Amino acid sequence: MKKLIVAATAMVLLAPGIASAKEMTFASWGGAYQDAIRKAWIQPFSKESGIKVEEDTGPETAKIKAMVETKSVTWDVVTAGGGGLMRGVRQGLFEKITPDMVNTDHVIPGARNDYGVASEIFSTLIGFSTKAFPAAGPQPRNFADFWDIAKFPGKRTLPDKPETVVEAALLADGVPMAEVYKTLSTEAGLKRALDKIRTLKPQVAVWWASGAQPVQALGSGEVVMALGWNGRFQAGIESKLPIAMAWEQQIPQVGFFMIPKGAPNKAEAVAFLNYIAKPENNARLSEFVAYGPTSEKALAAIPAARMENLPSTSERLKNALFLDIEWWADNGAKVTEAYTAMLKE
Amino acid sequence: MTAQAPAAALAGRSNPAGVGRGFPVWLGLAPFGLVLLVLFAVPVLSLLKLAFGESGFSLAQFERMAAVPVYRSVLLTTLGIAGLVTALAVIASYPLAYVMATVGPRARGLLMLLVLLPFWTSALVRTTAWIILLQGNGVVNTMLMGAGLTASPIAFVYNLSGVLIGMTHVLMPFVVLPLYAAFRNLELSTVQAAESLGAGPLTVFRRIILPLTAPGVVAGAMIVFMNAIGFYLTPALMGGPGQAMIAQMIASNINTELNWPFAAALATVLLVATVTMLVLFQRFFGLERLIDGGGGKVGQPFTVTSRGRSTGGWLAIVAAGLIGAFLIAPIVIVFPMSLGSSPFLAFPPESYSLVWYENFFSTSKWVTALTRSLQIAALVVTISVVLGTLAALGVSRMRPRWRNMVETIFILPMIVPVIILAVGLYYLLAPTGLVGSIWGVTLGHVVLATPYVFITVRAALKSFDDNLELAALGLGASWATMFRRVMLPAIAPGIAAGAIFAFITSFDDVIIALFLTNIRSRTLPKLMYEGVAHEIDPTIIAASCLIILVTVVVLGANLLVAKRKTS
Structure with a gap:
């Protein structure tokens, strides 16, 4: 409240001077995700700081590149996954975010990046049909179970892109977490992962292209097990679809907020990033979507019932292999070619 | 010039x-x-x-493309699928266009509506509806198995047939409309003359109808083919990994990989391949010659002859009925789907509500x-x-x-x-x-x-x-x-x-x-x-339904007005 009064006073004092009511533009992917960001962060941030936040949608990396190169950047903060962040960084599209701009010491180490502030953590894991595998009997728990057709018969669905699938395949094949990317970096290791996926191919009914598909396929009974995103599975569960998640093994990914190079309101953008990075603020997004906070300090602020659905609890992080975005930026093209070729066989 | x-x-x-x-x-x-x-x-x-x-x-980008077999095979798949879809669209359009040209104005208006409606629904809505119809325990398989026609579900989607169904459905109108226009330009006397000289329906079709409707078909087929090459949402959602199309790879290299040089190389090869095919097609079929044969209609437009429809004509009506059902099927199930209350779409929905419509207007x-x-x-x-x-x-x-x-x-x-x-x-x-x-x-x-x-x-x-x-x-x-x-x-x-x-x-x-x-x-x-x-977001399904409703009402009112004028 005190902050609010200060902010209000500041606004009153500033207002007559100029129309310099501070503002910035935030661009994200629309839909439920941006609705959640608006409620959790944008509205309270505007109230607290007096900075008006304009929203836009569709921050395609190609569009960011075009904006930066034509010097017509209209966005101050954009959002992306790790892949988008890294490819943008390689092409020099984002401002470097130094510790004196935004302090990220408290952020989970796997989620830190020099060019983006970690906004949330979501996870790729197993979702399964509770009709096919009810609580009374054995239920799949880890990636090895995903590949175990004898114990858990029925069709599966996997992403049509290799990210997270090759990692899951190696984990299922018994490679220890710490060795996964080292193994994948060798020809033999990549082949091992692809061979493992090949053995499952006859059981894969759908190679999904959009995050809604695995949930839809589980709900309709088209498949009994899916490798998909926890937030989507959770939405399915909340819509009363017969789905449960196996939390024993997961591949978390981080969502990032970045500042495009040449952003017109950089100071306001930095203020916004500071706001979302603060643990007590960061925790708030989890009220609206089933994404986890990026700092263990934020966990205390989240009710226990919600914690059960989030990927970044201290317990779950122990068995979590963070997607290595640097590795994918280096090897993505080659691995995608090999993966597509394997699928087309 | x-x-x-x-x-x-x-x-x-x-x-x-x-x-x-x-x-x-x-x-x-x-x-x-x-x-x-x-x-x-x-x-x-x-x-x-x-x-x-x-x-x-x-030429490094092209060398990479040549060195990795995936790209060649995706390019060939793309051209193959586009060719198949074009052929299917042309074949399916003939009976429909024939019937449209030979029935009364009201039935024609109705058919026109059938042909145009798939256009009016968003690609996302359409593919979702098809998947719900065609998946393993979908509406069609449930019906087939209930009737004892098949013991286990038929795999209609997530393979080549899924892609062909989804793409032909939405691209067909591009052939039907020009083909219908060509049929309207046919002269009845030509057909009557052929028939009086003893030509059967097949001969009439091959010797008269086919050449005289060629300009319309060629125009439509070209549009379908080139459109099909650029598709990626439908193949990605309704096909399997074997049906990956080149447009998808170009888009992902532009937008996800940010590898613009490689995307440009893929697009260049696609462009050259397509233009070459067009030129060969024109040479091989001698389009200009074929087309110049047409023209010159002053007489009575093509319609059912005084002797009524031939066997071929009736067969065409049956075929057109089936094709009409195919065009309308996904749109019909979209309406109940839009009334469901769950954000995860199902048919029939478990419970009904107007929440997505409220969402649209609120x-x-x-x-x-x-x-x-x-x-x-x-x-x-x-x-x-x-x-x-x-x-x-x-x-x-x-x-x-x-x-x-x-x-x-x-x-x-x-x-x-x-x-x-x-x-x-x-x-x-x-x-x-x-x-x-x-x-x-x-x-x-x-x-x-x-x-x-x-x-x-x-x-x-x-x-x-x-x-x-x-x-x-x-x-x-x-x-x-x-x-x-x-x-x-x-x-x-x-x-x-x-x-x-x-x-x-x-x-x-x-x-x-x-x-x-x-x-x-x-x-x-x-x-x-x-x-x-x-x-x-199911609101998009409600949006599609509203657009369809408005279209139906506007065209329906149009038909009524037209009828009153004539009577």
């Missing part, structure tokens, strides 16, 4: 009557030519040249985006109809030598992957401040839409009898009067088909809008597309 040339080039034939009063070729070609140069050639080439090295000439963004889309589409239709019709008139008056080349150039925007144009246009328009305004996206859509008008009007002009023009001019009419009183009425169906296609091109586009609009100028498809990687 100099300004003096047109008179002599008139219609490509010796044509002294037209000298001095003809329609100048340059007037036809210049406007669209200029638009293509500035808004298409410049932005697209500036991107495609990246394929040949960013600093200094290099959040201003949906209505705003719909209004914006309609505004933009109206602008696009107006501009592209003028440009496309002029271009078709110009081309039809050219010397045959250059005609093929100009024709190919004018349809290039259909072949170049839209994302290449979209990014190129961003670079071109960003300094002008048009990005984010409604004009930026309108200009982009005009480039995409005009070729459709060009193709359909060109087909209509091919079946237009030049003698009518000569007669009018010979009787002292000015060219403008002749055009207004003689030519325009004859080619009006072609222009109307082109206008519909232009409208749909604009109304359905996501990619241009993604790059050239912002939150204040976003279109309905862009809004529908938002967040789609994560979820499908």
Whole structure:
């Protein structure tokens, strides 16, 4: 409240001077995700700081590149996954975010990046049909179970892109977490992962292209097990679809907020990033979507019932292999070619 | 082409009557030519040249493409699927177009509605509906298994058949409309003469109907083929990994990988392959010759002969019924789906509610985006109809030598992957401040839409009898009067088909809008597309249903009014 009064006073004092009511533009992917960001962060941030936040949608990396190169950047903060962040960084599209701009010491180490502030953590894991595998009997728990057709018969669905699938395949094949990317970096290791996926191919009914598909396929009974995103599975569960998640093994990914190079309101953008990075603020997004906070300090602020659905609890992080975005930026093209070729066989 | 040339080039034939009063070729070609140069050639080439090295000439991108077999196989798959879809669309269109041309006006209106409705639903909604119909425990398999026709579910989706079904469904109207126009131009007496000489239905079809409807079919088939090459949403959602298409790879290299040189190389190869196929097709089938056989209809239009329908005719009616059911199937199940209460779509829904409709009307963004889309589409239709019709008139008056080349150039925007144009246009328009305004996206859509008008009007002009023009001019009419009183009425169906296609091109586009609009100028498809990687917001299904309802009401009212006028 005190902050609010200060902010209000500041606004009153500033207002007559100029129309310099501070503002910035935030661009994200629309839909439920941006609705959640608006409620959790944008509205309270505007109230607290007096900075008006304009929203836009569709921050395609190609569009960011075009904006930066034509010097017509209209966005101050954009959002992306790790892949988008890294490819943008390689092409020099984002401002470097130094510790004196935004302090990220408290952020989970796997989620830190020099060019983006970690906004949330979501996870790729197993979702399964509770009709096919009810609580009374054995239920799949880890990636090895995903590949175990004898114990858990029925069709599966996997992403049509290799990210997270090759990692899951190696984990299922018994490679220890710490060795996964080292193994994948060798020809033999990549082949091992692809061979493992090949053995499952006859059981894969759908190679999904959009995050809604695995949930839809589980709900309709088209498949009994899916490798998909926890937030989507959770939405399915909340819509009363017969789905449960196996939390024993997961591949978390981080969502990032970045500042495009040449952003017109950089100071306001930095203020916004500071706001979302603060643990007590960061925790708030989890009220609206089933994404986890990026700092263990934020966990205390989240009710226990919600914690059960989030990927970044201290317990779950122990068995979590963070997607290595640097590795994918280096090897993505080659691995995608090999993966597509394997699928087309 | 100099300004003096047109008179002599008139219609490509010796044509002294037209000298001095003809329609100048340059007037036809210049406007669209200029638009293509500035808004298409410049932005697209500036991107495609990246394929040949960013600093200094290099073929490295092409070498990579050649070294990795995946790309060749995806290119071949793409051309194969596009070819199959074209063949299916043509085959399925014949019975439907025949029936449309031979039934009464009310039944015709109804059929027209059937053909156009798939256009009016967003691609996302359509594919979702198909998947719900066709999946393992979907509506169709449940029916087949219930009737004992199959013991285990048939795999309709997530394979080649899924892709063919989804793509043929939405691309078929592109053939039906020009083909219907061609059927309307058939002369009854020709068919009657053949029949009285003892020709059976098959012979009539092969010797009379097929050659005389060729211009319409060729126009439609070209549109389908080139459209099919650029598809990726439908194959990604309804196909399996074996059906990965090249447009998807180009888009992901542009947008996800940010590897523009490689995307440019893929697009260049696609462009060369498609243009080569077009040229070979034209050579091999001798299109010009085939088409010039048409024309000259003054008699009674083609309809059911006095002897009633032949066996072939009845078979065609049965086939048309099945095809009509195919066209309407996904749209019919969309309505109950839109009344479900769960955000995860099912048919039939477990519980009913109006929540998605409330959502549509209570959040201003949906209505705003719909209004914006309609505004933009109206602008696009107006501009592209003028440009496309002029271009078709110009081309039809050219010397045959250059005609093929100009024709190919004018349809290039259909072949170049839209994302290449979209990014190129961003670079071109960003300094002008048009990005984010409604004009930026309108200009982009005009480039995409005009070729459709060009193709359909060109087909209509091919079946237009030049003698009518000569007669009018010979009787002292000015060219403008002749055009207004003689030519325009004859080619009006072609222009109307082109206008519909232009409208749909604009109304359905996501990619241009993604790059050239912002939150204040976003279109309905862009809004529908938002967040789609994560979820499908059922509000888009409600939106589709509303659009379908409005279409049905407007066209239905139109039919009623038309009926009252005639009675």
